[in-house]
Amino acid sequence: xxxLDSKQRVKFYQKGTFTVGNRLVNKKERSVQASxxxxxxxxxxxxxxxxxxxxxGARYALDTVMRITKGKAIACNATGCLEVFTTPxxxxxxxxxxxxxxxxxxxxxATGIAAALKVKGKKDVRxxxxxxxxxxxxxxxxxxxxxxxxxxxxxYICYDNEAYMNTGVQRSGATPPTARTAxxxxxxxxxxxxxxxxxxxxxxxxxxxxxxxxTASVSNLHDLEKKVEKAMTYRGxxxxxxxxxxxLGWGHASDITIQLARLVVDCALFPLFEAEHGAVTSSTPIxxxxxxxxxxxxxxxxxxxxxxxxIDVERIAKIQKMADENIKRFDLLRKEEETTI
Amino acid sequence: xxxRKKIISKKAIEKERKNxxxxxxxxxxxxxxxxxxxxxxxxxxxxxxxxxxxxxxxCPAGENIQAWLYLAEEKDYQGAFQEIMKNNPMxxxxxxxxxxxxxxxxxxxxxxxxxxxxxxxxxxxxxxxxHSWIPKYNTKPSNKTILIIGAGPSGLSAAYHLTRLGHKVxxxxxxxxxxxxxxxxxxxxxxxxxxxxxxxxxxxxxxxKLKLNHKVDNVVHDMKTGKFDACFIAIGAHLANRIxxxxxxxxxxxxxxxxxxxxxxGKNPPKLGRRVVVYGGGDTAVDVARTAKRLxxxxxxxxxxxxxxxxxxxxxxxxEALEEGVILNWLTTIKxxxxxxxxxxxxxxxxxxxxxxPTGKFETIEADSMVLALGQNVDTSFVxxxxxxxxxxxxxxxxxxxxxxxxxxFAGGDMVPSERTITVAVGHGKxxxxxxxxxxxxxxxxxLPKNELASFDKLNKWYYADAPITVQPQLDTIRRQxxxxxxxxxxxxxxxxxxxxxxxxxxxxxxxxxxxxxxxDNAVIKLGPDNRYKFNYDYxxxxxxxxxxxxxxxxxMIPEQI
Numbered sequence: 001x002x003x004l005d006s007k008q009r010v011k012f013y014q015k016g017t018f019t020v021g022n023r024l025v026n027k028k029e030r031s032v033q034a035s036x037x038x039x040x041x042x043x044x045x046x047x048x049x050x051x052x053x054x055x056x057g058a059r060y061a062l063d064t065v066m067r068i069t070k071g072k073a074i075a076c077n078a079t080g081c082l083e084v085f086t087t088p089x090x091x092x093x094x095x096x097x098x099x100x101x102x103x104x105x106x107x108x109x110a111t112g113i114a115a116a117l118k119v120k121g122k123k124d125v126r127x128x129x130x131x132x133x134x135x136x137x138x139x140x141x142x143x144x145x146x147x148x149x150x151x152x153x154x155x156y157i158c159y160d161n162e163a164y165m166n167t168g169v170q171r172s173g174a175t176p177p178t179a180r181t182a183x184x185x186x187x188x189x190x191x192x193x194x195x196x197x198x199x200x201x202x203x204x205x206x207x208x209x210x211x212x213x214x215t216a217s218v219s220n221l222h223d224l225e226k227k228v229e230k231a232m233t234y235r236g237x238x239x240x241x242x243x244x245x246x247x248l249g250w251g252h253a254s255d256i257t258i259q260l261a262r263l264v265v266d267c268a269l270f271p272l273f274e275a276e277h278g279a280v281t282s283s284t285p286i287x288x289x290x291x292x293x294x295x296x297x298x299x300x301x302x303x304x305x306x307x308x309x310x311i312d313v314e315r316i317a318k319i320q321k322m323a324d325e326n327i328k329r330f331d332l333l334r335k336e337e338e339t340t341i
Numbered sequence: 342x343x344x345r346k347k348i349i350s351k352k353a354i355e356k357e358r359k360n361x362x363x364x365x366x367x368x369x370x371x372x373x374x375x376x377x378x379x380x381x382x383x384x385x386x387x388x389x390x391x392x393x394x395x396x397x398x399x400c401p402a403g404e405n406i407q408a409w410l411y412l413a414e415e416k417d418y419q420g421a422f423q424e425i426m427k428n429n430p431m432x433x434x435x436x437x438x439x440x441x442x443x444x445x446x447x448x449x450x451x452x453x454x455x456x457x458x459x460x461x462x463x464x465x466x467x468x469x470x471x472h473s474w475i476p477k478y479n480t481k482p483s484n485k486t487i488l489i490i491g492a493g494p495s496g497l498s499a500a501y502h503l504t505r506l507g508h509k510v511x512x513x514x515x516x517x518x519x520x521x522x523x524x525x526x527x528x529x530x531x532x533x534x535x536x537x538x539x540x541x542x543x544x545x546x547x548x549x550k551l552k553l554n555h556k557v558d559n560v561v562h563d564m565k566t567g568k569f570d571a572c573f574i575a576i577g578a579h580l581a582n583r584i585x586x587x588x589x590x591x592x593x594x595x596x597x598x599x600x601x602x603x604x605x606x607g608k609n610p611p612k613l614g615r616r617v618v619v620y621g622g623g624d625t626a627v628d629v630a631r632t633a634k635r636l637x638x639x640x641x642x643x644x645x646x647x648x649x650x651x652x653x654x655x656x657x658x659x660x661e662a663l664e665e666g667v668i669l670n671w672l673t674t675i676k677x678x679x680x681x682x683x684x685x686x687x688x689x690x691x692x693x694x695x696x697x698x699p700t701g702k703f704e705t706i707e708a709d710s711m712v713l714a715l716g717q718n719v720d721t722s723f724v725x726x727x728x729x730x731x732x733x734x735x736x737x738x739x740x741x742x743x744x745x746x747x748x749x750x751f752a753g754g755d756m757v758p759s760e761r762t763i764t765v766a767v768g769h770g771k772x773x774x775x776x777x778x779x780x781x782x783x784x785x786x787x788x789l790p791k792n793e794l795a796s797f798d799k800l801n802k803w804y805y806a807d808a809p810i811t812v813q814p815q816l817d818t819i820r821r822q823x824x825x826x827x828x829x830x831x832x833x834x835x836x837x838x839x840x841x842x843x844x845x846x847x848x849x850x851x852x853x854x855x856x857x858x859x860x861x862d863n864a865v866i867k868l869g870p871d872n873r874y875k876f877n878y879d880y881x882x883x884x885x886x887x888x889x890x891x892x893x894x895x896x897x898m899i900p901e902q903i
Contacts, residue, residue, distance in 0.1 A: 045379055
C-alpha cells in the first residue's frame, strides 16, 4: 500500500491520477488529450479498423508535439497502416503538414526536411518521422541507422503493432515469438514465430548513442506524453517506440485495445524506459504484475498455445522467462517511495 | 552554318503550361477525411447512462451519497450539505450513529477498503452546525397541517420533509425532550447531546411546532380537534421485553431502555453498583454495559445465550466494549437469582444446527444489579383503539405507502415492521412525508424507475490509485472508561477531503476525459465543465474502447437499430 503524507493527501486527486483528465486538477497539469483545444492531429473519418491502437498512438504523440511546437511541425510518414488509413486519395485526416515517403526511406526524407529547414533558418519548425514496425525495424533500418549516426534533428516515432499489418499480417522483426502471422503459421516444430529471432529496436537505437530513446504504450497516456515532451526538448536524433495493439491482426476484441496495451506493460513483456546517449536513465515500475498468460490469452494469434487439453506450457514458460529478464534488467518491480499523484 | 537558338518567351511558356492536361492522380483537390462518415460501420453504439451506485442503493434514508461526495471532493462542503439535506436532515447524528450499510456495499472495498462515508458525513454535518448552515429549498406553502406523534428520528424526519414540501407541522412528544431513541437509546459517548440538540433545533427553526410532555391517547379525537389533515405516528418501541426469572427481589432487575432513559432524563445517573450483569446480545446490551462501566462499575459482564457470532450487536460495538474492559460471557443463560444477589447461570453449547442447548453445567455470578436487554416492544395500546389499524407480531401494519388501515393515518419507524435503526426510521419519515403529500393532493404516488446497479464489474479499477482508508482517531481506553466523551473523533478538513476523493463515483460520470481521450476516431465531443460529453455518431465506429476504459461504468453499448 502506498503511504501518503499529509501534504500529499490534500493534493490527492485519486480519480484523476491515471485518467486522461481530471476536473480537480488545474488545466496545466492535465494531459494534452484532455484539452478541448487539442489539435486532433488525426481527425475523424479515417479508415482505421475499429479500436485501432495505431490511430490512438499517433494522435497522442502528434497532439503533444503540436502543443509543444505550437503547431510548427512537419511529419514524414512511411508506407503502412497509418499512412494508408489516414490518406486515401483525395481525403486526409492529418491536421499538420505531412509527407508520404517510400516504405523504407522515411528517415532519409526526414533528414532532408531537417536539412532544408536548417538552410532556411527555421529553427522553430520541428520534424517528426513516423512509421510502423515493418517500415522502421526491417525495411527502413538502413536509413534509420544512418539518420541516427548523423544525429540529424529528427524525432522518429515507431508504432509497433508487431507485424506488417497493412499488407495482410506478415511477420516482421518485431513479431514476438510464437505469434501467428501469415508467414509464421502455427505448424511444425516451431509453431508461430520462431524463438530467438527479431530485433529490439529501442536497444539498437540506444547503441547509436543518440540523445534520447524511449518506449511507451498507448495505455499509459501520461507517461507517453511526458516522453514525447521530453524528446522535443532535445535537438538531434531521437527515437520513441510506441506499442500499439492491432485488433484485426492480433485477433482480439476491438474494445480491449487499451487493456492489452496495459497488460503487456504489467506482465513486463514490454518494459517502459528512457535512455540517453546509450545508457538507461529511468524505467516505469509495474503497478501490479500479471503473468504473461493473461496477456496472451485474449489474442487469437496465440490461440495455438492454449489448445483445449494441450496448453503449451513449455513455450509459455519461455515467454515468461523473457518477461522476467526484462524485470531484472529494468528493475520493474521496485517499490516507489513516493506515489506520483 | 550557325544554328539560331530558338527564343521562347515567358508568355509562350505560360500558355503551354495552361494547356497541359493534369495527370489524373492530382486532378482532385485535397479534402478532409471528415467527408467520410465512418459511423455507418457500426453494429452497436455507445450511450452515456447513469447507473445506481451501490451506496445509494443501500442507504435506508435514500441519500444520494455519490452526489454529495462529488461536491465534497471539490471542497464545496455547503453544496454537499444541501445535497444531503435533500434526503436526510440529520447528517451530524448519522455520521456518528448510523451503521453505514453504504460502506458495506461500497465498491471500493474491492480495490483497497470502503470509503469512510460516515466520517465524511459527520464532518459535513459538524461544519453545518459550526457555520449555522440551513437547508435551502423553494416551495409553495400549502394550507395543510399535519400532526406527527413522536419526536424521534422518524417523526423529526417526517416533520422536516413535510415542511420542505410546504405543509405546516405540529409534533406531539410524550417525553420531556425530543430525540427518541437518539436521546434515550444511544449513549452520549457515541452521540453527544449538543449535536442532537443542534440538529433538532435546525428542524424546528424551519417552522415546526413541538409540544413536549404531551402524550396522545385518542389519535382520531386529537386529529379532529387540531383540524389536522393527516397524521404520522412514530412512537417507537420503548417497552422493554421482560422474561420470568425467579428472584425474591425484582427491584434489582432493571431494563436497558429504562436505564438509558434515566441516564438522559433523571436528576442523577442510575445507581447500578460495582458489579453489573447485562443480559442480552444486541446493541442495547452493549450500550448499557459500556454505560455501566462509565458510571463506575468495576466489573460489567454481558451474558448472552448463544455464541459470539450469533450476537446481534454490530461487530465494532462489541470490539470497543471489549477494549474498555467489558467481559463477555456467551453461551450462558440466567436461571435464577437468590437472596444474596448471586445469579445462577447455566452454560449452553451449540448443537449441530447452531442453536444453543443447555449443558446442565451451572455457575454463580455475583452482581449488584442485573439489566435486561432482551429487545423492545411497541406500546400499541392507544393505536389499537383506532378503527382499521391492524397490529400483528407486536408491530403496526402499514402498506407500501406507509399508510395504516385508517385513511390519513400513517406510521413509521420502530413501530412498523423494520430493521430498527435510526437511518431506517429517517427513511420511513421521508417516505411517509412524500406519501402524505401525494395523498393530500388526491393523486397516487408513482415511484421513478431505478437505474441499473453500478456493480464492481462495470468499473475499471486500474484508474484509481491505491489509497488506504482514513481511520478516525480514537479516544484512549482510560478516558473511555471514565467519561462520556465521544469515543471516536471526527476527521479534519484535509482528511475529509482526501477521504471524499477516494470515492469511485460508481456509475456516474465525473468528467475524467477518458472517453474523450481514448476514442481512436475522435468521436467524443467534450461539452465543457459540468456538461460532460456527447458521442459523435457520424464517426463512431462502435469499437467499445470507451466502455471498457470508463473508470466508473457510465457508458454502455446498445445494439444499433437497423
